[in-house]
Amino acid sequence: MDGVIGFFADLAPNLQLLVDRSPQILDGVRTTVLATVVGALLALIIAFVFGLAQLAKVAVVRIVARVFVEFFRGTSLVVQLFWLAFVLPQLPYPLGFRLDPLLVGVIALGLNYGAYAAEVVRGSINSVPKGQYEAISALSLSPVRGMFRVVIPQAWALMIPSLSNLWIQLLKGSAIVSSVTLYDLFFQIEQVRDRTGTWFAYLFALVAYFVIAWVIVVIMNALEVRAKHSIGRGPALSQSWRTLFRAPGSKTAEGGLA
Amino acid sequence: MSTSWWSWDHAAAVLPLLLDGFKVTLLATVLGTLIALVLGLIVAIVRRSAPRVVSAPVTGVVEFVRMTPLVVQLVFANLVLSPYIDSTLAIGIWVLGIHYTTYMAEVYRAGIDSVPTGQWEAATALSLPRARTWRAVVVPQAIRNTLPALGNYAISMFKETPFFVVIYIPEMVRNAQTYGGDTFRYTEAITLAGLIFLVASYPTSLLIRRLEKKLA
Numbered sequence: 001m002d003g004v005i006g007f008f009a010d011l012a013p014n015l016q017l018l019v020d021r022s023p024q025i026l027d028g029v030r031t032t033v034l035a036t037v038v039g040a041l042l043a044l045i046i047a048f049v050f051g052l053a054q055l056a057k058v059a060v061v062r063i064v065a066r067v068f069v070e071f072f073r074g075t076s077l078v079v080q081l082f083w084l085a086f087v088l089p090q091l092p093y094p095l096g097f098r099l100d101p102l103l104v105g106v107i108a109l110g111l112n113y114g115a116y117a118a119e120v121v122r123g124s125i126n127s128v129p130k131g132q133y134e135a136i137s138a139l140s141l142s143p144v145r146g147m148f149r150v151v152i153p154q155a156w157a158l159m160i161p162s163l164s165n166l167w168i169q170l171l172k173g174s175a176i177v178s179s180v181t182l183y184d185l186f187f188q189i190e191q192v193r194d195r196t197g198t199w200f201a202y203l204f205a206l207v208a209y210f211v212i213a214w215v216i217v218v219i220m221n222a223l224e225v226r227a228k229h230s231i232g233r234g235p236a237l238s239q240s241w242r243t244l245f246r247a248p249g250s251k252t253a254e255g256g257l258a
Numbered sequence: 259m260s261t262s263w264w265s266w267d268h269a270a271a272v273l274p275l276l277l278d279g280f281k282v283t284l285l286a287t288v289l290g291t292l293i294a295l296v297l298g299l300i301v302a303i304v305r306r307s308a309p310r311v312v313s314a315p316v317t318g319v320v321e322f323v324r325m326t327p328l329v330v331q332l333v334f335a336n337l338v339l340s341p342y343i344d345s346t347l348a349i350g351i352w353v354l355g356i357h358y359t360t361y362m363a364e365v366y367r368a369g370i371d372s373v374p375t376g377q378w379e380a381a382t383a384l385s386l387p388r389a390r391t392w393r394a395v396v397v398p399q400a401i402r403n404t405l406p407a408l409g410n411y412a413i414s415m416f417k418e419t420p421f422f423v424v425i426y427i428p429e430m431v432r433n434a435q436t437y438g439g440d441t442f443r444y445t446e447a448i449t450l451a452g453l454i455f456l457v458a459s460y461p462t463s464l465l466i467r468r469l470e471k472k473l474a
Contacts, residue, residue: 070456070460071456073459073463074417074455074456074459074460074463075452075453075455075456076417076418076420076431076452076455077417077418077420078420078421078423078431079420079431079448079451079452079455080452082431082434082435082444082448083448083449083452086435086438086444086448087444087445087448087449090443090444090445091263091445092262092263095263168325171327172325172326172327172328172329173327174327175327175328175329175330176329176421176424179423179424186327186329186330190333198334198337198338199338202330202333202334202337205330205334206322206326206327206330206331206334209325209326209327209330210322210325210326213325213326214325217325247321248325
């Protein structure tokens with residue numbers, strides 16, 4: 001039975017089926033979480049490298065970073081994913097190699113969302129007030145030290161809400177990796193669809209992604225509270241745990257992604 | 259199969275297919291943007307001014323749609339709706355439009371918040387009816403503040419149309435994939451599809467950046 005009525009009529013056997021299939025489903029959850037976490041770490045590294053490089057004094061470095069960012073923002077995630085999965089193995093020696101599907105997913109997610117995040121890093125560092133740079137030279141800190149001890153801690157607090165949104169984007173984008181034979185959460189749910197009916201399988205999948213997204217929200221809210229507290233602009237985490245459950249975007253108005 | 263890494267013959271053969279798909283991509287972007295623009299404004303106004311029994315569930319649904327994958331929503335909607343709606347493309351466009359409605363609503367909300375309180379007070383002082391206050395005072399100012407963000411989401415939607423591959427809509431990337439599957443030759447098809455995206459989206463995002471500076 002299918003449809004909304006079937007959803008309720010078959011609820012008990014369907015839940016039982018989920019329990020029976022839980023090893024596969026948990027495996028899918030693990031793959032999705034792994035791709036999302038490793039992809040986000042790669043994206044973060046790319047974001048800082050190319051975000052900072054766009055502020056470099058040497059013009060060549062700035063231009064290379066700019067081209068990189070525009071390239072990976074401009075050529076859709078799905079194209080990048082398919083390129084790594086289908087084109088890369090067809091290239092002649094020494095380039096023609098087949099990557100593990102997990103690696104394909106992680107690299108595509110990391111490159112694409114890393115390019116978006118690089119813009120966030122660049123923008124946040126740019127919006128640290130000029131006076132802070134003057135303070136760095138007044139204290140005769142070296143530029144590198146000033147960057148890491150003064151500018152980046154303040155920029156970090158600014159960029160967390162946007163990075164949080166991007167991380168959720170990345171999680172949502174990760175559902176496409178099943179089309180390059182990575183057996184993620186979405187793939188495993190599709191495997192039970194025939195037996196549970198469409199409504200049950202997909203509502204379960206959506207709720208599962210929603211829960212993972214909320215874990216990301218809470219982690220990022222905690223990081224934001226901590227970052228603000230460490231630069232003296234907010235209460236400690238222990239005093240403001242309520243803010244952890246604030247919805248993303250409920251406070252900042254970020255200018256979209258593109 | 260050619261052993262050279264790039265074949266102009268394959269490039270020439272696949273280009274018409276890609277451009278055909280590009281039309282679908284553009285159509286989906288334009289219609290999806292229209293849906294998101296209209297529904298997003300309605301959602302933003304409802305969340306702001308409707309009684310809590312209405313606005314709370316709306317907020318819940320919006321959060322849920324916003325924080326779950328478009329890919330899953332596409333496949334789900336397609337399976338549920340295909341017995342009733344013939345066109346997979348129509349289903350895809352509505353899902354895309356509704357997904358982005360949740361972003362646009364957030365943008366409008368910020369835009370509405372940025373209209374100074376004095377404007378609301380002035381409308382009250384002039385005893386403008388509630389509907390007219392929205393229509394003639396708040397919305398025009400709010401939209402001006404949100405134009406760059408709305409433009410950015412339109413571009414972002416453009417680049418997410420390839421997610422339609424999961425329900426086999428023949429847009430550009432799907433056509434590239436089909437060509438690759440038929441000929442065992444993916445290089446030209448996928449590479450060109452990426453370049454077309456780049457060529458189309460980069461100038462648009464430059465335009466929006468200029469608009470942003472002009473409005474700021």
